[in-house]
Amino acid sequence: MIVQEKMTTMKNHRVVVTRHGGPEVLQLVEEDLPEPKTGEVRVKVLSAGISAYDLMHRSSGKLPGTPKPPFTLGEDIVGVVDKLGDGVSSLELGQMVAGATFCLGLGGGYAEFVCLPASELVPVPTGVDPAQAVCVVVNYLTAHMAMHRTANVQSGERILVQGAAGGVGSALLELGRLAGLEVLGTASKYNHELVAELGATPIDYHTEDIVTRIHELTGGGVDVVFDPIGGGRQLWRSHKALGKNGRLVWFGVAAAKKDGLRVIPFTLLIVMLLKLKPDSRQMLLTPDLSKEKAWYRETLAELLDLLAAGQINPIVAARVPLAEAARAHELLERGGYAGKVVLTKI
Numbered sequence: 001m002i003v004q005e006k007m008t009t010m011k012n013h014r015v016v017v018t019r020h021g022g023p024e025v026l027q028l029v030e031e032d033l034p035e036p037k038t039g040e041v042r043v044k045v046l047s048a049g050i051s052a053y054d055l056m057h058r059s060s061g062k063l064p065g066t067p068k069p070p071f072t073l074g075e076d077i078v079g080v081v082d083k084l085g086d087g088v089s090s091l092e093l094g095q096m097v098a099g100a101t102f103c104l105g106l107g108g109g110y111a112e113f114v115c116l117p118a119s120e121l122v123p124v125p126t127g128v129d130p131a132q133a134v135c136v137v138v139n140y141l142t143a144h145m146a147m148h149r150t151a152n153v154q155s156g157e158r159i160l161v162q163g164a165a166g167g168v169g170s171a172l173l174e175l176g177r178l179a180g181l182e183v184l185g186t187a188s189k190y191n192h193e194l195v196a197e198l199g200a201t202p203i204d205y206h207t208e209d210i211v212t213r214i215h216e217l218t219g220g221g222v223d224v225v226f227d228p229i230g231g232g233r234q235l236w237r238s239h240k241a242l243g244k245n246g247r248l249v250w251f252g253v254a255a256a257k258k259d260g261l262r263v264i265p266f267t268l269l270i271v272m273l274l275k276l277k278p279d280s281r282q283m284l285l286t287p288d289l290s291k292e293k294a295w296y297r298e299t300l301a302e303l304l305d306l307l308a309a310g311q312i313n314p315i316v317a318a319r320v321p322l323a324e325a326a327r328a329h330e331l332l333e334r335g336g337y338a339g340k341v342v343l344t345k346i
């Protein structure tokens, strides 16, 4: 009787972007529990990822795809199945699951409970840390896509990872090691020890001339550069770091954190010019993760198995309670961390 009463009065807490602005616009709201529709399950969230895109969507409405406030951010979650909608037989109550929230539009992960189609969720092996598992969802999937689908790397190749200590960068270092690649990575000095521990040769992008350093270290440039930083000059540098027949894979605009959203049009212009440039070196873009349904499920399950087997060890930069999401955004804005910042239970 007491349990039933508790269930009916239980509420959901969700972090809402109340208007565009600084981290203070993130507010916790209380509301009724969401109910799963046919084919959906309700997940009690244990960990939700914070991404660089979240900061852009929060601070400005100018990025394509940003809805009008109020809205909830959060593109990846790990949690426990709390209620099954009609027609769901692939998942069980109490099972730990991981998934992306792309199907909800912008996000929705900064919440205590979220309803998602069962088809978007993948079971998490027993014993896995939910905070590490949530790092795998978007960051490792992006790294895997860039490395194995877009660049189609071959064992023994030499690669440069720009932003090597970041969420996606550190995932590229780990997957690069598993793929038998020789890895170089740019990072701030304070992250060099970590980059070296992950098996890569660190380069300080603040003080070193990246192109000269790469050519010194490799004799002729690298086979592939992975660039999640963007910006006109940055992309030219990445292109010049390539050897003959090299591939430049661009998939992000981390530079926008320092230089603002104006880097996006310049980045797109340079990407287009590099694509058109008659050259043995290729400019490549990664496909949209959310459109690759079968690949998404299969690869996410594979990556979670690697995590359970201890073959990858995602870096959790900080674990911040859901109610302190504003503090987590401040941390991302300040920088100086490595890996991914994760929201935990309220």
Ligand SMILES: NC(=O)c1ccc[n+]([C@@H]2O[C@H](COP(=O)([O-])OP(=O)(O)OC[C@H]3O[C@@H](n4cnc5c(N)ncnc54)[C@H](OP(=O)(O)O)[C@@H]3O)[C@@H](O)[C@H]2O)c1
Pocket (backbone or CB within 6 Å): 051, 052, 053, 138, 139, 142, 162, 163, 164, 165, 166, 167, 168, 169, 186, 187, 188, 189, 191, 205, 228, 229, 234, 251, 252, 253, 254, 255, 286, 289, 335, 336, 337, 338, 339, 340
């Ligand atoms: N296409 C997709 O599906 C997809 C998915 C996820 C992310 N992304 C993109 O990838 C970008 C990175 O995401 P993330 O989660 O890895 O971000 P993050 O964790 O904030 O990492 C970004 C890293 O960039 C480094 N950095 C900043 N300016 C640099 C420069 N000029 N040269 C080299 N490194 C620089 C910083 O390193 P230090 O602290 O060492 O200075 C930081 O570690 C995001 O901005 C997003 O645009 C795309």
